[in-house]
Each structure stands twice: as C-alpha cells, then as structure tokens.
Amino acid sequence: MPNQNGTVYGLTILSPIIDDERATPSHDLKIREYLATLPTGEESPFAIAPGTHLARLVVMDDVIYVGAPSCEEHLRSKYLVFESNCDSDMESYLRGLAASVPQHLDAIWSHCVGYPGAANVQAFLDYMTSCQIETTFFFAAVNNKSVTETLTALQTQRAVADFIACHQGMKSEQLQKEFAEFMRMLKAAPVPRPGGQAPRRDIKTGGRNE
C-alpha cells in the first residue's frame, strides 16, 4: 500500500480552490496570505496537533507547459496541495488535526470548494477523503519511529554525547553510579516540543564552524 511505508503515512490531498471572480482578493491569495503568517515552529498547528513529521501546503496555480511539441493545457481550478508525512493512519491523523487546530483548518480550507468545516468531524473526514490522491511511491528514510520517539532520540543523542565527554577516565564504580543517575534524569526529562529549535551547545570542533 504505497500511502503507508512502515508506520509512516504519506498523505496527499488536492483541494480545489473556490474560483469567484467577485472575491477581492481571490481565494487563492487569501490562502497564501494566511499561510505567510502561520508560524512554522512550536506554535505551528502541525506542532500543536499530534503526529506530523513534515508537512507542506502549496497553492498549485496551474500545470506546467514544458514547450513544443507537447500540447499546452491549463487547469480550470487552482488546487491547495496538502502533503504530510505523519504517524498512524489517515483517519486518526485527521481526527487529531480537527480536534487540536480546527480554527487553522477552517481559516485555510474555507477557501476551498465544498469544505464543510472541522466542527463536523465526519463531514471533514469525508471531504478530505474525497480530495485524497493515492501516493504511487513513498520513500521514508526512517519508517518505523513516531514523532515522539524521534524527538526523544535526538534529545538522548545530545545528552549521551555530553555524558561521554564529561566522564572520560572515571573509575568503574563511580561511572556506574553516575550512569544510573544520568538515566534517571533522562527518563524524567520532558519530550522536546515538535518544531522547536535544538538547544545550542558550546562546541569546540577546532574547525571553521566553531
């Protein structure tokens, strides 16, 4: 099933944008205007809702004419492309979005044809399903870890590097004791928030990036 690679789901949705010549600015521009101000870090709707590894929203104005001898043709609608690489399956993921960030979904998709709103979850799911395009081939570098597992692992990686650097040459007994304390603190540490910047560390590489 090409939409699914391991435990990661590749969601592709094309939503036709309302074409209303009386609207000023046009609906596609309103979407672009909203997306331009939408935060991409910890306050992103995709960071607030669970399960998004990477996602993008793109207004596709038209198909591309590559030149003669191919035929020139144009789309009759503009489309909002939603491409997401997420945990679990489509329904759970979309339910998570509808429950966590309905205001953002409505602000974006209310400019699309037939969008019913996120308040009616079943209608929202039906709408998204009717706009879904099946992925033909889906590649994931890591396909068996959730967002939470990945953020935790990145935090662990940094902590382990620090621990190793600070405990070189230590006696066995003391090392074992400090390792137990390290593990206790690591397990108690909160999971880093998605979309956040990695904590800066003082690194001494000796290179030009120091």
Add this chain to the structure above:
Amino acid sequence: MSNINGKVYAMNAVTPMKPWKTWILRILFFVLWNVKPLQNDLINLSFIEFARWVILPRNRFPYLGNGQVKEDLKYDYLLFFSNFNGTWNQYIDAFSAVLSNGLNMIWRWSEKFPGSVPVTPFKAYIAQVQFDTDYYYTAYPYAAANDLKSAHIVQSALDNLNQRAQSCTPEQFADAYLNFVLQVQAHLGETGEAPVVS
C-alpha cells in the same frame, strides 16, 4: 513562501505524461516498491527524509461540484514531492551523479525530459517544472536525515546498556560502557543550524 525550514528543503515538481505511458511508470514503481534492493541508492544517498511520486490521471483531479468546473486535460501528471537536506544544487548534482539511471527510468515518460546527464539541461528542466512551497513545517528542523538515523541508533544502544547496567558489577559495567561508546561514537554528531553555503 518558503521552500526551506531549518535543514530541510521542500521540492515540488509536476510533469505531463501521455496517458499510455503512465501505465509503464506504474509498473516500474510497483517493481521498485517490491524489490527493496533497487532502493539502495536512494537509501544510501542519505539526505532525503521523505519523498513521494504521485501519478495523477487526467480524469482523477478531485471534482466536488458546487460550481467547480471539471478538468478537461490531455495529459496525466506526475507529481514529485521531496524533503531533502542541503542545497538545491547539491541535491540535483547528487541525483544526477548517483541516481541517473533511476531518474531516467522514472522521468523519461514525461514530456520533453532531457535525461539526467548532462546535468545542465537536467537542472533547467527541474527549474521549469518546479513550483514553490507556501508553507513548510518539520517537527525537527535542525536535524538532517543522518541525524535521525544516528539518534535512533544511540537510543537503541543506550536502552540495551541500561538493561545490562541493572544487574552487573562495576567492572562488567565498565566493559559494557566501553563497548557502548565504541558502538555510538560515530553517531554523536551535532544538530543545529545548517552551515551557510556560498
């Protein structure tokens, strides 16, 4: 509009294909999906976090009524979405140098595809069929694909060490710890902002 978030670049490309050719491409993707060794070059390139190809037949563009005009197209379309680390030039160069046969196999069915080698007309073609991303989110903006793989290796090795540490003497622990360090030492790279490429 931003194609970049932290260390990841979002590429979108759309290319037209004659409808009879899309069936050939579907078969090729089916083989690529089911014969995993054929994906080795893609995996070994190691700077692609996620990528997908979507064949969109001319009569399968979503049509929802409500005043929407139905599409009337002659071509099917191949959509390509990639999330990669590094710059656009590095990506296309690496694709052209390492995956030229694979790329030709996928895109040769698209109209006017010039081939992935030599790289200059290939880059011109990609630039022509690419369209920009309006909004781009990643849960871990300062980690590259290799950081993700390494972090999971470190996590797994640490979990194993922790299990052993519960029941061994200090000397046994010191040995296990040394093995652990040897095992993870190549996976402790720094995450953070991407270097500036000039």
